[in-house]
Amino acid sequence: KLGRPSELPPEPTPGYEADEEFLRRLHHVLLEVEVLEGSLQCPDSGRRFPISRGVPNLLLSEDEA
Amino acid sequence: GGGGRPPRAAGMAEAEAAGDAGLGPAAAQEGAQLAELAAVIGATVPTGFEHTAAEEVREKLGSASRISKDRGKIYFEVPARSLPQVHRLRSVDNLFVVVQEFKDYQFKENKEDALKDLEDLVKKLPWTDPLKVWELNNSLKKKKTKRKKYNLQSPASRGKLSDGGGEGEADQNNTNEQEDCAQNPVAVEAAGGRDTENPQGVASRNGVEEEEDNEQSDVKAEVQASSESGSKAGEGQTGEEGEAKVLRFRVTCNRAGDKHSFTSNEAARDFGGAVQEHFQWKADMTNFDVEVLLNIHNNEMVVGIALTEESLHRRNITHFGPTTLRSTLAYGMLRLCDPQPTDIIVDPMCGTGAIPIEGAAEWPCCYHIAGDNNPQAVKRAANNISSLLRKNESKDSSAALGVPLDVIQWDICRLPLRTGSVDIVVTDMPFGKRIGSKKKNWDLYPACLMEIGRICTPGTGRAVLLTQDKKCFAKALSRVGHIWRRAQTVWVNVGGLHAAVYLLRRTSEPAQDTRPFW
Numbered sequence: 001k002l003g004r005p006s007e008l009p010p011e012p013t014p015g016y017e018a019d020e021e022f023l024r025r026l027h028h029v030l031l032e033v034e035v036l037e038g039s040l041q042c043p044d045s046g047r048r049f050p051i052s053r054g055v056p057n058l059l060l061s062e063d064e065a
Numbered sequence: 066g067g068g069g070r071p072p073r074a075a076g077m078a079e080a081e082a083a084g085d086a087g088l089g090p091a092a093a094q095e096g097a098q099l100a101e102l103a104a105v106i107g108a109t110v111p112t113g114f115e116h117t118a119a120e121e122v123r124e125k126l127g128s129a130s131r132i133s134k135d136r137g138k139i140y141f142e143v144p145a146r147s148l149p150q151v152h153r154l155r156s157v158d159n160l161f162v163v164v165q166e167f168k169d170y171q172f173k174e175n176k177e178d179a180l181k182d183l184e185d186l187v188k189k190l191p192w193t194d195p196l197k198v199w200e201l202n203n204s205l206k207k208k209k210t211k212r213k214k215y216n217l218q219s220p221a222s223r224g225k226l227s228d229g230g231g232e233g234e235a236d237q238n239n240t241n242e243q244e245d246c247a248q249n250p251v252a253v254e255a256a257g258g259r260d261t262e263n264p265q266g267v268a269s270r271n272g273v274e275e276e277e278d279n280e281q282s283d284v285k286a287e288v289q290a291s292s293e294s295g296s297k298a299g300e301g302q303t304g305e306e307g308e309a310k311v312l313r314f315r316v317t318c319n320r321a322g323d324k325h326s327f328t329s330n331e332a333a334r335d336f337g338g339a340v341q342e343h344f345q346w347k348a349d350m351t352n353f354d355v356e357v358l359l360n361i362h363n364n365e366m367v368v369g370i371a372l373t374e375e376s377l378h379r380r381n382i383t384h385f386g387p388t389t390l391r392s393t394l395a396y397g398m399l400r401l402c403d404p405q406p407t408d409i410i411v412d413p414m415c416g417t418g419a420i421p422i423e424g425a426a427e428w429p430c431c432y433h434i435a436g437d438n439n440p441q442a443v444k445r446a447a448n449n450i451s452s453l454l455r456k457n458e459s460k461d462s463s464a465a466l467g468v469p470l471d472v473i474q475w476d477i478c479r480l481p482l483r484t485g486s487v488d489i490v491v492t493d494m495p496f497g498k499r500i501g502s503k504k505k506n507w508d509l510y511p512a513c514l515m516e517i518g519r520i521c522t523p524g525t526g527r528a529v530l531l532t533q534d535k536k537c538f539a540k541a542l543s544r545v546g547h548i549w550r551r552a553q554t555v556w557v558n559v560g561g562l563h564a565a566v567y568l569l570r571r572t573s574e575p576a577q578d579t580r581p582f583w
Contacts (some may be wrong), residue, residue, distance in 0.1 A: 032467065055447055057474040058481045059438060 100146035104198040105163040107369050110156055112137040113557040113566065114397035118156035121400070126150055135321070135362035140166070145198050148205055152373075155396040155427055161358050161369035162198045164190050170366045176326040180335045183359075186368075187339035195370055199355065202372045313349040315356055316340060317371075322363040332359060389416065390493050390531075394557065395423040398491050398529045401553070401568050406430035408488040413437075413477045413517065418446030420491050422453060425470040431489075433470040436480070443474045478512045480520055484576055487520040494532040506534050510541035518548035519576040526571035531557070533564040542567075547574050 016022050039048040040056055049058050110118040115137070119130035122141050130141040140163065143151060151160060173179040318333035336359055341348055346355065356371035398420065404410060408431040412420045415435035424433045437443050450470060457468070475481055494513070495506065510532075517528055528549070532538050542549060553568040 031469070053447065055443055055472050055474055059474060059476055060479060 099197055099201060100144065102145040102194060102197060103142055104145050104148075104195070105140060105142050105166075106151060106372075107138055107140050107161045107163050107367060108154070108157040109137055109159040110139060111158065111391070111394045111397055111557055113555040114156060114394070115139050117397045117400050118154070121154055121156045125154065133362075133365070133367075135360065135365060135367075138360075145201050148198075148202055148372075152205070155423070156393055156400070158391070158393050160372040162195045162202070162372055164192060164195045164368040164370060166368075167364075167366040169364045171364070172325055172327075174326055176331070179326050180331060183332055183336045184339040187336065187343050190368060199370045199372065203354075312344070312346045312354045313352060314340060314344075314346045315348060315350050315353045316359060317356060318359040318361070320361040322361065324363070325361070329359075329361070332361065390419040390559070392419060392423050394531075394559070395420040396427060397555075398531060398566055399424050399428065401555070401566065402489045402491060402527045402529045404428045404431050404489060408432075409434065409486065410489040410491060411436070411482070411487050411520070412492045413475070413480060413490065413513075414492045414494065415446055415472070416442050416493065418449050418472065420493065421446075421470055422449055424491070425468045426453070429469055431469065434473065434482075435470065436473040436475045436477075438474065438476050440474065443472055446472050477509075478516055480516055482520045484519050485522045485526075488522055488526055490517045490521060490526075490528040490530075492528075492530055494530055494534070494538070506537045507540075510534070510537050511544050514541050514545045514549060518545055518571065521571045523548075523571055523575050524573045527552075528569040528571070529566060530569065531559070531564060531566045533559065533562045535565050538565075538567065542569075548572055548576060 013019070013022075034054055035051050036054050038051045040051065040058075041048050047064075049056055051057075108118065108122075115132045118139050119132060119141075122128055122130050122139070126141065126143050126147055128141040128143050130139040132139050173182060314337075316333045316337035318329040318336070320327075320329035320332060337348060337357070340346065340357060358367070358369040358371055360367045360369070399410075402410075404424070408428075410421070410424055410428070410431050411434045412418075412424075413436050415421055415437050416439075418435050421433040421435035424431065435446050437446065450468065450472065453468060473481070495509070521528065530538070542551060548571060549569045550572055551567060552570045555566040555568075557564050557566055
């Protein structure tokens with residue numbers, strides 16, 4: 001979640017490979033936006049992994065492993 | 066050449082300059098002829114990657130290469146005007162122009178006689194054309210130092226940037242990187258960082274212990290040299306032997322073989338003496354214009370003139386770590402896996418990021434992911450990438466052209482990547498000497514191979530792994546035979562250690578997905 005009104009649907013819709021508009025938005029989010037400070041959240045466990053200076057830290061702690 | 070002139074092939078610029086300076090058609094024609102002069106170039110490359118380098122030469126220069134028996138060297142012929150492209154080769158450490166090659170030189174058994182032969186050889190060698198090439202190369206270098214920064218073209222196109230000393234030739238490549246990608250490099254200006262960790266060293270041989278030394282002439286200079294270091298090359302003038310241009314020089318001799326009656330030091334000294342006599346140049350060990358190379362490998366001998374000073378191998382790295390890999394080796398490893406456009410390439414133990422950075426520069430149509438568990442390494446890798454981005458900044462727009470590369474801090478045994486989602490894994494595995502330990506490798510290597518096997522796409526995935534701990538690697542590999550097959554091994558030399566690069570292919574067998582925590 002980038003804190004903006006959602007430009008992307010929650011799931012890829014069928015036939016997305018041909019949807020130029022969607023592909024542009026996807027490309028933008030994937031390759032043109034860089035999170036410098038923030039976090040990534042695991043969709044299953046809800047565990048947050050911090051991002052600092054553009055680098056996410058995905059190391060698990062001792063008890064999580 | 067003129068500063069305001071649009072960049073052009075070297076020969077054309079020289080011819081034009083000569084014409085403009087009112088030197089008349091003869092000089093202009095000489096300039097154009099210089100451009101077409103056939104230069105035999107020798108290149109030193111990481112041992113083991115001679116064929117890779119030859120492929121790159123074929124691909125980028127259209128020339129076939131000869132691979133020398135003296136390991137780590139290849140030879141090819143190009144017109145002098147191709148020098149800028151030669152400097153942009155990414156598999157090459159150092160370059161020189163060949164004066165003459167001797168395939169089977171009979172060194173006399175007696176030391177005095179052998180050395181006398183070398184002295185006598187000097188005046189018989191065909192110096193003229195190679196010196197012209199050297200001068201041309203010099204004028205290219207001068208242009209490079211004048212311009213500290215290169216402009217990118219507008220964000221819509223990618224300019225080819227000069228690496229080790231060419232002109233900033235603008236090449237309008239296709240702007241749509243997603244599709245038609247010609248895989249042209251965004252070459253990075255030489256970082257200028259000195260190699261303090263791994264000595265470039267002499268190419269050492271695996272197995273055979275041969276007497277080898279690498280020393281330089283100890284002929285000392287006495288008189289002040291008035292150096293006209295070939296900056297007038299642009300006007301088509303050449304440094305003919307006997308002309309009153311006093312250059313400073315030194316001789317570097319590399320000698321390998323157990324049947325020679327002399328040392329490299331002696332050869333350099335006597336050869337150097339004859340060079341001084343012949344050209345009336347001044348010898349100077351540190352501040353030289355011309356570096357004459359005398360490479361002797363058993364009965365093969367090559368006399369050359371150096372075209373590079375600093376080795377190009379550390380070009381991308383500004384922040385070194387304790388075991389930073391040289392970029393030429395990184396390039397060789399990447400080429401081995403034959404990256405295709407849209408491939409996802411991961412280095413899960415990236416250290417300072419040498420491999421992914423080289424990858425992103427040369428294969429911009431792939432997506433590169435760098436990861437390491439060590440916070441220092443991650444920081445250095447991120448800094449190296451920032452340096453790269455800063456160099457790529459366009460003067461016009463404030464936005465830096467992005468680089469298809471990301472850094473993550475992670476654990477190699479628990480990679481946060483989906484099963485079968487990665488095309489290529491390339492990495493420099495801990496040797497157990499400077500980082501980690503041999504004992505740790507016994508556990509690390511199998512776990513590593515399993516996890517790398519999981520993330521790679523069955524059937525098409527491949528891995529290129531560099532390691533010095535060959536025994537441990539072989540054992541680990543034998544345990545994962547169901548997912549990895551060894552396709553090729555390249556024996557290399559890394560900082561004096563005998564290491565191996567293994568190319569592995571992922572079998573079609575799907576990985577077991579036993580991941581409760583991701």
